[in-house]
Structure formats: structure tokens, C-alpha cells
Amino acid sequence: MSIEYSSEQLAEILGSSLSGSSRKLNKLANISSADIYSVVVINNKKQLLEIRDKEIGLVVLANGLESNLDHIHCQDIRFAFAKLSQVFDNKPEIAASIHESAIIHPSAIIAQNVSLAENVVLKAGVHIQENSQIGANTVIGENTSIGKDCKIYPSVSIYPNSQIKNRVIIHSGTVIGSDGFGYALGPKGAVKIHHLGNVILEDDVEIGSNCSIDRATLGATIIGSRSKIDNLCQIAHNVVLGNDCLIAACTVIAGSSTVGKRVIMGGGVGVVDHVTIGDDVKIRGYSGVTKSIPSGETWAGEPARPYKKYSRNMYLQNRLEQIWQIVKELKSD
Amino acid sequence: MSIEYSSEQLAEILGSSLSGSSRKLNKLANISSADIYSVVVINNKKQLLEIRDKEIGLVVLANGLESNLDHIHCQDIRFAFAKLSQVFDNKPEIAASIHESAIIHPSAIIAQNVSLAENVVLKAGVHIQENSQIGANTVIGENTSIGKDCKIYPSVSIYPNSQIKNRVIIHSGTVIGSDGFGYALGPKGAVKIHHLGNVILEDDVEIGSNCSIDRATLGATIIGSRSKIDNLCQIAHNVVLGNDCLIAACTVIAGSSTVGKRVIMGGGVGVVDHVTIGDDVKIRGYSGVTKSIPSGETWAGEPARPYKKYSRNMYLQNRLEQIWQIVKELKSD
Amino acid sequence: MSIEYSSEQLAEILGSSLSGSSRKLNKLANISSADIYSVVVINNKKQLLEIRDKEIGLVVLANGLESNLDHIHCQDIRFAFAKLSQVFDNKPEIAASIHESAIIHPSAIIAQNVSLAENVVLKAGVHIQENSQIGANTVIGENTSIGKDCKIYPSVSIYPNSQIKNRVIIHSGTVIGSDGFGYALGPKGAVKIHHLGNVILEDDVEIGSNCSIDRATLGATIIGSRSKIDNLCQIAHNVVLGNDCLIAACTVIAGSSTVGKRVIMGGGVGVVDHVTIGDDVKIRGYSGVTKSIPSGETWAGEPARPYKKYSRNMYLQNRLEQIWQIVKELKSD
Numbered sequence: 001m002s003i004e005y006s007s008e009q010l011a012e013i014l015g016s017s018l019s020g021s022s023r024k025l026n027k028l029a030n031i032s033s034a035d036i037y038s039v040v041v042i043n044n045k046k047q048l049l050e051i052r053d054k055e056i057g058l059v060v061l062a063n064g065l066e067s068n069l070d071h072i073h074c075q076d077i078r079f080a081f082a083k084l085s086q087v088f089d090n091k092p093e094i095a096a097s098i099h100e101s102a103i104i105h106p107s108a109i110i111a112q113n114v115s116l117a118e119n120v121v122l123k124a125g126v127h128i129q130e131n132s133q134i135g136a137n138t139v140i141g142e143n144t145s146i147g148k149d150c151k152i153y154p155s156v157s158i159y160p161n162s163q164i165k166n167r168v169i170i171h172s173g174t175v176i177g178s179d180g181f182g183y184a185l186g187p188k189g190a191v192k193i194h195h196l197g198n199v200i201l202e203d204d205v206e207i208g209s210n211c212s213i214d215r216a217t218l219g220a221t222i223i224g225s226r227s228k229i230d231n232l233c234q235i236a237h238n239v240v241l242g243n244d245c246l247i248a249a250c251t252v253i254a255g256s257s258t259v260g261k262r263v264i265m266g267g268g269v270g271v272v273d274h275v276t277i278g279d280d281v282k283i284r285g286y287s288g289v290t291k292s293i294p295s296g297e298t299w300a301g302e303p304a305r306p307y308k309k310y311s312r313n314m315y316l317q318n319r320l321e322q323i324w325q326i327v328k329e330l331k332s333d
Numbered sequence: 334m335s336i337e338y339s340s341e342q343l344a345e346i347l348g349s350s351l352s353g354s355s356r357k358l359n360k361l362a363n364i365s366s367a368d369i370y371s372v373v374v375i376n377n378k379k380q381l382l383e384i385r386d387k388e389i390g391l392v393v394l395a396n397g398l399e400s401n402l403d404h405i406h407c408q409d410i411r412f413a414f415a416k417l418s419q420v421f422d423n424k425p426e427i428a429a430s431i432h433e434s435a436i437i438h439p440s441a442i443i444a445q446n447v448s449l450a451e452n453v454v455l456k457a458g459v460h461i462q463e464n465s466q467i468g469a470n471t472v473i474g475e476n477t478s479i480g481k482d483c484k485i486y487p488s489v490s491i492y493p494n495s496q497i498k499n500r501v502i503i504h505s506g507t508v509i510g511s512d513g514f515g516y517a518l519g520p521k522g523a524v525k526i527h528h529l530g531n532v533i534l535e536d537d538v539e540i541g542s543n544c545s546i547d548r549a550t551l552g553a554t555i556i557g558s559r560s561k562i563d564n565l566c567q568i569a570h571n572v573v574l575g576n577d578c579l580i581a582a583c584t585v586i587a588g589s590s591t592v593g594k595r596v597i598m599g600g601g602v603g604v605v606d607h608v609t610i611g612d613d614v615k616i617r618g619y620s621g622v623t624k625s626i627p628s629g630e631t632w633a634g635e636p637a638r639p640y641k642k643y644s645r646n647m648y649l650q651n652r653l654e655q656i657w658q659i660v661k662e663l664k665s666d
Numbered sequence: 667m668s669i670e671y672s673s674e675q676l677a678e679i680l681g682s683s684l685s686g687s688s689r690k691l692n693k694l695a696n697i698s699s700a701d702i703y704s705v706v707v708i709n710n711k712k713q714l715l716e717i718r719d720k721e722i723g724l725v726v727l728a729n730g731l732e733s734n735l736d737h738i739h740c741q742d743i744r745f746a747f748a749k750l751s752q753v754f755d756n757k758p759e760i761a762a763s764i765h766e767s768a769i770i771h772p773s774a775i776i777a778q779n780v781s782l783a784e785n786v787v788l789k790a791g792v793h794i795q796e797n798s799q800i801g802a803n804t805v806i807g808e809n810t811s812i813g814k815d816c817k818i819y820p821s822v823s824i825y826p827n828s829q830i831k832n833r834v835i836i837h838s839g840t841v842i843g844s845d846g847f848g849y850a851l852g853p854k855g856a857v858k859i860h861h862l863g864n865v866i867l868e869d870d871v872e873i874g875s876n877c878s879i880d881r882a883t884l885g886a887t888i889i890g891s892r893s894k895i896d897n898l899c900q901i902a903h904n905v906v907l908g909n910d911c912l913i914a915a916c917t918v919i920a921g922s923s924t925v926g927k928r929v930i931m932g933g934g935v936g937v938v939d940h941v942t943i944g945d946d947v948k949i950r951g952y953s954g955v956t957k958s959i960p961s962g963e964t965w966a967g968e969p970a971r972p973y974k975k976y977s978r979n980m981y982l983q984n985r986l987e988q989i990w991q992i993v994k995e996l997k998s999d
Contacts, residue, residue: 028862030884082850085860085883091826092790092808101769103434103451103469118769118787119803121451121469121487124425136769136787136805137452137821139469139487139505142425153844154787154805155470155823157488157505157542160424169858171844172805172823173876175542178486178504181563181581184415189537189559189577192502194418196361204855209823209844209878210506210898212542212564212582217418218363226855230847231878232543232900232918234565234582234600244855248847249878249900250918250936252565252583252600254618267900267918268936268954270583270601270619285920286936286954286968288601288619302619302635302968303647314969316653320982326660327992436767436784436802454784454802454820457758470785472802472820472838475758488803490821490838490875493757508875511819511837514896514914517748522870522892522910525835527751529694543839545875545897545915550751551696565876567898567915567933585898585916585933587951603916603934603952621934621952635952635968636980649986659993 002026003090007058010039011072013087014060014080020070025057028081028088039088041081042067060084094133117154129166141177147203159215161198168201171209171231176201180214180237180255193217195237202226208233208249224261236273248285260295270302284310335359336423340391343372344405346420347393347413353403358390361414361421372421374414375400393417427466450487462499474510480536492548494531501534504542504564509534513547513570513588526550528570535559541566541582557594569606581618593628603635617643668692669756673724676705677738679753680726680746686736691723694747694754705754707747708733726750760799783820795832807843813869825881827864834867837875837897842867846880846903846921859883861903868892874899874915890927902939914951926961936968950976 005013007022029038031047034056041060042048048065059069062077074080094115098104102116108126116122117136125143128134132146135154140146144158147166152158156170159177170176177199183190197216201223207213208231215221216238223229224243234252235241241253242261251265254273263277266285271277278295288302300310338346340355362371364380367389374393375381381398392402395410407413427448431437435449441459449455450469458476461467465479468487473479477491480499485491489503492510503509510532516523530549534556540546541564548554549571556562557576567585568574574586575594584598587606596610599618604610611628621635633643671679673688695704697713700722707726708714714731725735728743740746760781764770768782774792782788783802791809794800798812801820806812810824813832818824822836825843836842843865849856863882867889873879874897881887882904889895890909900918901907907919908927917931920939929943932951937943944961954968966976 028884033885076850076852078850079852079857082848082857082859085862086858089860089862091862099769103432118805119452119470119785123469136789137470137488137785137803137823139451141487153823153825154807155488155803155821155841157470157486159486159505172825172841173506173543173839173878175488175505175564178542178564181541181561181579182415183561183579184409184411186409186412190561190579191412191415192419192539193415194422194424196418196422196424206858208847209841209880210543210565210839210876212506214542214564218361219366228847228849228856230900231841231844231880232565232876232898234563236582246847246849246856249902249920250583250916254582254600267920267938272600272618285938313650313653316657317979319657320653320979320986323656323660323989324982324985326664327989327996330660330663330996331992436765452785452803456802470803470821472784474820488821490803490819492819492838506839506876508821508838508897511875511897514874514894514912515748516894516912517742517744519742519745523894523912524745524748525752525872526748527755529751529755529757543876543898545839547875547897551694552699565898567896569915583916587915587933605933605951646983646986649990652990653986656989656993659997663993663996 003088005087007070007072010058010084010087014072014074014083016072016074018058018070018072023057023070026088028084039084041077041084043077096131099136111148123160135172144177153209159199162215163198163200163220165201165203165205165225167204169206170201171207171211173210174207175212176207177215178212180217182217182237182255197221197238199223202243205229211235230267242279336421338420340403340405343391343417343420347405347407347416349405349407351391351403351405356390356403359421361417372417374410374417376410429464432469444481456493468505477510486542492532495548496531496533496553498534498536498538498558500537502539503534504540504544506543507540508545509540510548511545513550515550515570515588530554530571532556535576538562544568547588563600575612669754671753673736673738676724676750676753680738680740680749682738682740684724684736684738689723689736692754694750705750707743707750709743762797765802777814789826801838810843819875825865828881829864829866829886831867831869831871831891833870835872836867837873837877839876840873841878842873843881844878846883848883848903848921863887863904865889868909871895877901896933908945 011018026037039058059071096113098116102120104122105124107124108122111130115133119137121139123142127145129148132150138156140158141160144162146164149167151169153172157175162177179195182193199221202225204226206228211233213235214237222240227245229247230249236255238256241259245263248267251269253271259277260279265283268286271289276292282298284300287304290303298307344351359370372391392404429446431449435453437455438457440457441455444463448466452470454472456475460478462481465483471489474493477495479497482500484502486505488505490508495510512528515526532554535558537559539561544566546568547570555573560578562580563582569588571589574592578596581600584602586604592610593612598616601619604622609625615631617633620637623636631640677684692703705724725737762779764782768786770788771790773790774788777796781799785803787805789808793811795814798816804822806824807826810828812830815833817835819838821838823841828843845861848859866886868891870892872894877899879901880903888906893911895913896915902921904922907925911929914933917935919937925943926945931949934952937955942958948964950966953970956969964973
């Protein structure tokens with residue numbers, strides 16, 4: 001599991017060129033734990049000061065920073081970090097194998113090079129394509145399909161008829177396809193609306209741990225390609241989330257709301273049901289969205305408003321004391 | 334798994350009568366995917382316009398709407414939808430059988446017609462009544478009882494001594510009976526309060542996915558009959574929730590609070606500990622309830638207030654700019 | 667499983683002395699269910715009134731309260747309650763045994779007196795020390811270490827390389843070590859940052875059910891000794907939480923934030939990324955922390971402010987109506 005690259009190899013991988021001497025490097029490190037076998041990525045001048053007297057194998061510098069340690073420069077320093085994190089990922093490789101404890105319905109279809117870990121349960125009609133890995137104790141319901149190169153971590157629950165496309169990652173504890181929260185109120189209590197639709201996770205989606213993504217009432221709840229959802233999020237029935245969205249932890253998107261492409265939501269956002277959020281919208285963490293948002297806007301607050309309005313309101317909130325004092329003074333005149 | 338009804342049969346099921354000709358129908362559909370084998374439910378004039386030029390097998394209209402497609406009218410259109418969703422639910426039937434991989438303690442008692450899926454674990458003294466279904470990889474702790482006709486989905490964890498009554502539905506990832514968050518602060522750190530009580534889910538309760546319902550310190554945490562709880566909710570130790578409540582996703586009810594009957598909470602509501610919420614209370618999503626609420630009231634905001642106060646405050650918030658301008662002007666006079 | 671103590675034994679355990687006659691006691695009870703075999707803890711005068719005409723085996727009174735029932739006094743009544751809850755905890759003892767269905771990699775090391783329940787999965791290189799208990803269907807990833815006297819409940823998922831120290835409790839559904847939410851945005855969509863770090867839970871930590879604690883990007887996400895985290899909390903990558911913290915349900919601490927010692931957060935708190943919260947800070951439930959907080963302070967609100975500012979703002983909010991009326995009046999003069 002030891003991984004080793006030379007400084008020159010890494011420079012090449014990052015499309016840069018080496019200043020200084022080449023070494024053997026075996027890890028990507030924080031400044032505090034760096035040694036002469038480490039690569040360290042430096043974003044800013046503060047970090048530059050911190051490494052001044054250190055011995056570090058290779059320093060990757062954002063453009064505009066200089067160091068007399070052996071280094072390379074990268075224009076997109078965050079991309080460089082992502083690339084290096086992939087290069088030095090030494091997590092145990094999962095061999096393509098079907099553990100003897102996996103329980104596979106005879107009608108399930110499993111392509112080549114699939115890994116099914118301990119106690120995996122595949123129900124009737126499940127279809128898994130090449131190179132996908134299913135973690136221990138995960139349960140996949142009837143007629144669900146899993147594409148190529150997926151990574152489903154342990155203890156995931158996927159309900160029947162779900163469609164998981166290619167290169168999808170789902171972390172532990174997440175539930176895909178549970179029933180939406182829909183009832184008709186009758187004289188003898190709530191009557192359950194059966195949810196006949198399903199969930200579709202498009203290519204390259206990643207879902208964090210302990211999320212709930214409900215199946216649609218009719219049709220599909222859809223998470224668009226390359227969208228990433230953090231832990232403990234709730235995506236309700238019939239939601240359609242566009243491509244390339246980033247949804248931070250503990251966000252709730254209520255039933256039948258539609259979210260455009262490249263939308264970014266901070267943590268703890270709530271979006272009410274039946275609203276439409278346009279493309280390229282940004283929503284500040286902990287906002288409560290109660291109406292539709294046009295494309296390209298940044299909103300914040302509870303209830304959420306355009307950011308300018310929100311920050312003007314914040315400003316005025318901070319003037320309340322002054323207003324109160326002036327008003328009292330004027331009144332007493 | 335194909336389900337087929339004639340228009341006349343459906344009219345009878347819904348207590349209505351058919352206008353037009355009868356067809357064979359095999360699904361409940363959205364407008365966008367409807368064909369001549371579909372039933373479509375139409376709530377409003379906008380939808381009525383959308384179906385104008387379509388061929389649809391049967392249209393179910395809310396009273397007051399008219400169409401020259403074959404149709405029936407229903408007074409309670411949401412109830413009609415719920416009924417149709419049940420009629421056309423073609424999810425795989427679960428046979429009454431005990432999978433050979435289920436691990437059942439010899440002292441567990443299992444009634445007739447129970448289904449235990451793959452890798453189910455029943456600990457000592459578990460009692461499951463007729464027709465209940467336990468999903469794959471679910472673990473049921475010692476001395477827990479499960480009533481008749483329950484549906485426990487895969488990967489549910491139920492702690493010892495829980496009482497699950499009849500026709501209860503619990504979705505995947507939910508945890509019933511974990512310890513409450515209670516400690517005594519001492520000089521050597523927090524001392525754990527052992528939680529000796531349990532959780533009782535009364536008849537016809539439905540709990541969404543990834544919820545946590547903690548056991549009581551002493552006595553029981555109770556979810557009343559026919560109450561429905563959405564995904565990712567936290568019901569803390571000693572909470573007593575009345576009958577017929579609807580609690581939307583990501584709501585937190587803190588320790589020892591009491592909630593009346595027919596209470597409706599929007600998503601993301603927080604209720605502090607040791608408060609009492611009366612019957613028929615409605616709480617807007619994302620409110621933070623910090624004190625008791627009398628029966629019949631609607632509250633909103635953080636901290637939550639009666640709705641009228643809340644919306645007056647919203648109005649005044651929106652006057653802040655005007656107030657600020659007037660105050661500056663008066664001050665400078 | 668019946669537990670019996672005499673009043674005198676309990677007095678001794680609590681370091682107090684008995685006033686009245688000694689009885690045989692077999693449970694810790696609420697007032698409503700108490701009988702002559704019960705111990706009841708009385709905190710306040712209201713409860714004192716409620717027990718006036720009851721027959722109760724032993725009453726434990728906070729200092730300053732008096733009763734003519736058989737009783738003892740305790741100075742720290744909450745500590746006394748915690749102690750009694752431990753004494754009367756009759757939950758089934760878990761025998762030290764390895765269930766035959768547990769799947770243990772040959773390279774895993776298991777110390778004496780460990781309990782592995784049904785369907786537990788231990789991956790390569792797992793190390794479990796003495797007296798620890800692993801619940802049914804829990805999965806422990808490669809090279810994770812579990813200390814002594816830990817209690818891991820059913821259906822927990824622990825990712826590779828985690829370090830769980832001694833006497834740690836983890837409730838069902840919790841996920842330890844899932845990837846942090848980190849991406850570099852590129853022209854072809856988000857590029858995943860691989861998370862090469864791990865999670866460390868120090869001694870005596872307790873984590874509630876359905877929590878997500880993400881692994882660090884580099885280094886470790888750390889939960890300090892004796893800290894307790896309630897259900898459904900999100901602790902993001904690189905967070906360092908100090909010792910002796912109490913974090914109530916549904917709280918989110920975003921990436922790379924640092925929290926001091928003895929910090930108390932109410933439920934539903936959000937803390938943004940990259941802030942520092944000092945020692946002994948208290949944060950009111952449902953606050954949104956957007957900047958660093960110095961040691962010893964109490965903050966509240968969204969965005970969170972020092973409590974004094976927050977409550978002054980609440981006061982002024984409640985003056986808005988008055989301000990508006992005065993302003994209108996002055997304006998019309």
C-alpha cells in the first residue's frame with residue numbers, strides 16, 4: 001500500500017515543472033506533519049511563512065507565491081490538491097470478488113469485475129454493471145439497476161426500481177427510494193399515498209452518508225449528473241435537481257421542487273415544496289427558501305431574499321438600537 | 334405484476350360514476366407520461382388546459398372542473414389520488430417466508446404469515462404478530478414486540494423493549510430506542526444517565542427513513558396512533574406525541590416535550606425540551622418553538638410566535654428601510 | 667434480570683444516610699408509576715406535592731426539600747439520578763462471545779472478552795481490545811482500531827483507519843469516517859478531493875444514532891475525550907472538537923472548524939467552516955455561527971452574536987411596532 005512518486009513525476013502529472021531537486025515522495029501532508037517525503041500544497045502567504053524553516057520534499061505553490069524549497073507552481077491550486085489527493089490515496093483496493101455471504105437472487109444480473117462484500121443482499125431483478133463495488137451489509141431492492149464503476153459503501157439501503165447510473169458514489173447509511181411523505185387527510189386519519197415512482201441518480205453523482213432521497217409519487221426523483229450531496233440531506237419525492245449542483249450537509253429540499261444546474265446550497269438550507277430554483281443560483285447556508293428563485297441569483301436569510309436585500313436588512317437590524325434611541329428622543333421633544 | 338382495471342371498476346372504487354366510455358387501465362400517471370391506458374388526476378384549471386389535446390384513458394376531475402375526455406368526478410380529489418395510488422401499486426409482493434439467513438433467537442415468537450428477509454436478526458424474547466414483514470438486515474433487540482401487519486423496511490435498528498403496535502411502517506435507516514441525550518455534569522466529566530424506559534409506536538404510525546426516536550429515561554417515548562413522521566426527524570427521550578400528527582422532515586422535538594393531537598409541523602422545526610403543544614396546533618416549517626403553545630393556534634418564526642405576530646413582524650421588517658429613512662430625515666430637521 | 671437493593675444500600679451508594687425505614691427496592695420510577703418497591707428522585711416543590719399521598723419505597727430529595735416518606739437527601743440530585751439509573755439498568759447483559767455469523771478477516775485481532783454479535787463484519791487489520799461489544803450488522807472497515815470497553819450498537823458503519831479509543835459508545839445508524847464534502851471545481855464538473863485522513867474518537871466519547879462524522883482530508887477529525895454528541899449530528903472533515911463538549915441533536919459543524927473544551931451547543935446549531943470556538947462557549951439551540959467565538963462566551967441567533975446583543979436585538983424587534991407608530995406620527999406632524 002506504499003505509494004511512491006518522484007518530484008518530477010508529480011510535476012508532470014500536474015502539468016508543471018520542477019524548481020529544485022527531485023526526491024522520492026510518499027504522501028500528501030499538512031504543514032504540521034510534513035517531512036522530506038511529503039508533498040505540501042501552499043495556498044497563501046500565511047502558510048508560506050509556516051513552512052519557512054521546514055524540510056519538505058516538495059512544495060506545490062499557488063501562482064504568485066515563492067519559496068526556496070524544492071517546488072512547483074500550479075495555476076489552479078485546488079485542482080492540484082484534488083489531483084494529488086487522488087494520486088496518494090492508499091485506501092485498500094477492493095478486489096473484484098463476490099463474498100460467499102452475499103445473498104443474490106437468481107434473477108439478478110452481475111457484470112464482470114463487480115465486487116459484492118459481506119452480507120450484501122441483491123433482490124430479484126437487480127442489475128449491476130462492470131467494476132461496481134457494493135459494500136458490506138448493503139441491501140439493493142428489486143429491479144434496481146447499478147451502472148458501471150459505482151461505489152456503494154456499507155449499510156446503504158436502496159429501494160426497488162431505483163436507477164443508479166455510472167460512477168455514482170453512495171456513502172453509508174444513505175437510503176435511496178423511501179416513500180415520499182404524502183397523505184390524504186380523511187375522517188379516520190391520514191390515508192397513505194402510495195409512491196409508485198422511483199429515484200434516478202445520474203452519472204457521477206455522489207451522495208454523502210445518512211441521506212434520504214425519496215422516490216417520486218409518479219415519475220422520478222432525479223439527481224442530475226455530477227451533482228454532489230453532502231451528509232444528512234433530505235431530497236423529497238418528485239424533486240428534480242439539475243446537473244453539477246453542490247448541496248451541503250443537512251439541507252432539505254421539499255416535495256416537487258425543481259432545482260436548476262450548477263446550484264450551490266450551503267449547509268442546513270430548507271427549500272419548501274413546489275418551487276423552482278433557476279440555474280447558477282447560490283443559497284447561503286441556513287436559509288429558508290419559500291419561493292422560486294430566478295437563475296443566477298444569490299439568496300440568503302429565513303425567509304430567503306436576494307442577497308442584497310438580505311444584507312441591507314442585516315445592516316438595518318444593526319441600526320435598530322440607533323433608531324430606537326432617536327425615536328425616543330424625537331418623541332420626547 | 335401487471336394490474337388492470339376498467340374505468341367502471343375505478344368509478345365504483347371511488348364512489349363516482351363514469352362519463353364516457355370504459356377502457357382498460359393499467360397505471361396512474363402524470364400528465365406528461367399519460368396514454369390511453371392511464372388514469373390521470375386533475376386538480377385545477379391549469380392542469381385541465383395541459384390535457385386538452387391528449388389521449389388519456391380516464392381523467393379523474395375535482396368537482397367544478399369539466400372535460401370532454403372520458404372522466405369521473407370526485408369530491409375529495411386528494412383522497413381519490415391516494416386510493417388510486419394504492420390500487421395501482423405494483424411493487425413486488427413480499428411472500429410470507431423466513432429467509433434461511435435470518436438469525437432468530439430460540440425464544441423469539443413469530444406468528445403465522447410473517448416475512449423475515451435476508452440477514453434479519455431477532456434477539457431473545459422478540460415477538461412478531463401475523464402478517465408483519467421485516468426487511469433485510471434489520472435488527473430487532475431483546476423483548477421488542479411487533480404487532481400485526483407491520484412493514485419494517487431493510488436496515489432498521491430497533492433497540493430492546495420497544496413496543497411496535499399494529500400496521501406500523503418504519504423506513505430504512507431509522508433507529509428506534511437509542512439512548513436519550515442525558516448526562517449529569519460532574520468534576521470528572523459527564524456521567525451518563527442510563528435510559529431505562531422504552532419507545533412505543535401506536536397503531537398505524539409511519540416513520541420515514543433515517544429517523545432517531547430515543548427511548549425514555551423512565552416510562553416511554555410515545556408516538557400516537559396514525560401519526561406520521563417524515564425522514565431524518567429526531568424525537569428525543571420522553572416525548573409524547575399525540576394521535577394523528579404530521580411531522581415533516583428534519584424536525585427535532587427535544588426531551589420531555591408533549592405534543593397534542595392532530596398537530597402539523599412543517600420541515601426543519603425545532604421544539605425545545607419540556608414544553609407542551611396543544612391539540613390542532615400548526616407550526617410553520619423552520620420555526621423554533623421555545624415555549625408551550627395553546628391548542629388550535631398556528632405559530633411561526635424563530636423564536637416561534639403566533640402567526641399573526643409573526644407576519645406583523647415580517648411586515649415591520651419590510652418597513653425597516655422606510656423607518657430608517659424617516660428617522661434620519663427627522664433627526665436632521 | 668431482577669435487581670434488588672435495600673434503602674440502606676442505596677443510601678450508601680449515594681453517600682447519604684437513610685431517614686426512615688429500609689425496604690427492598692427494585693426500580694427507579696417516575697412519580698406516576700411509583701410503588702413501594704420504587705425509588706423516586708424529587709427535584710422541586712411541585713414534585714414534592716405530587717408525592718404527598720403516595721406510597722413510595724424510597725424518595726431521594728434535593729437538599730432543601732423535606733418529606734415524611736422514607737427518604738435520603740443528596741446534594742447533587744442529577745448526579746444521584748444518573749447513579750441510580752445505572753444501578754437499576756436491567757437491560758440484557760451481553761455475553762462475551764463471537765456469533766458464528768460474524769465475518770472476521772483472518773488478519774483482524776480480537777482481544778479477550780469481546781462480543782461480536784450477528785453478522786458483524788470486521789475487515790482486514792481491524793483490532794478490538796478487551797471487553798468491547800460490537801452490535802449486530804455493524805461493519806468495521808480495514809485497519810480500524812477499537813479500544814477497551816467500547817459499546818458499538820447494531821448497524822453502525824465505521825470506515826477504514828478509524829481510531830476508536832476506550833469506553834466509547836456509538837449508537838445505531840451512525841457513520842464514522844465517510845468522505846468529507848470537498849471538490850475542486852473544474853470545466854468538466856466537480857473533481858473529488860480524496861480524503862486521506864481519518865477519524866479519532868477519544869476516550870469516553872458517546873455518539874448518538876444516525877450521526878455522520880467525516881474523515882479528515884489530511885490528518886484527523888477528532889472528537890475529544892468525554893465529549894457527547896446527540897443524534898443526527900454532522901461533524902465535517904478536519905473538525906477538532908475539544909474534550910467534555912455536549913452537542914445536542916441535529917447540529918452541524920462544518921469543515922475544518924475547531925471547537926474548544928467544555929463547549930455546549932443546543933440542538934440544530936450550525937457552525938460554518940474554518941472558525942474557532944473557544945473553551946467553555948455556550949451556543950443557544952438553532953443558532954448559526956458564522957465567525958469565531960472567544961472562550962467563555964454565550965452566543966445566540968442567526969447569525970449568532972453574543973447573547974447580550976442577541977437579547978437586546980430581540981427586545982428591539984419587539985419594539986418595532988412602537989417604533990413604526992411613533993415614526994408615522996412624527997412624520998405626519
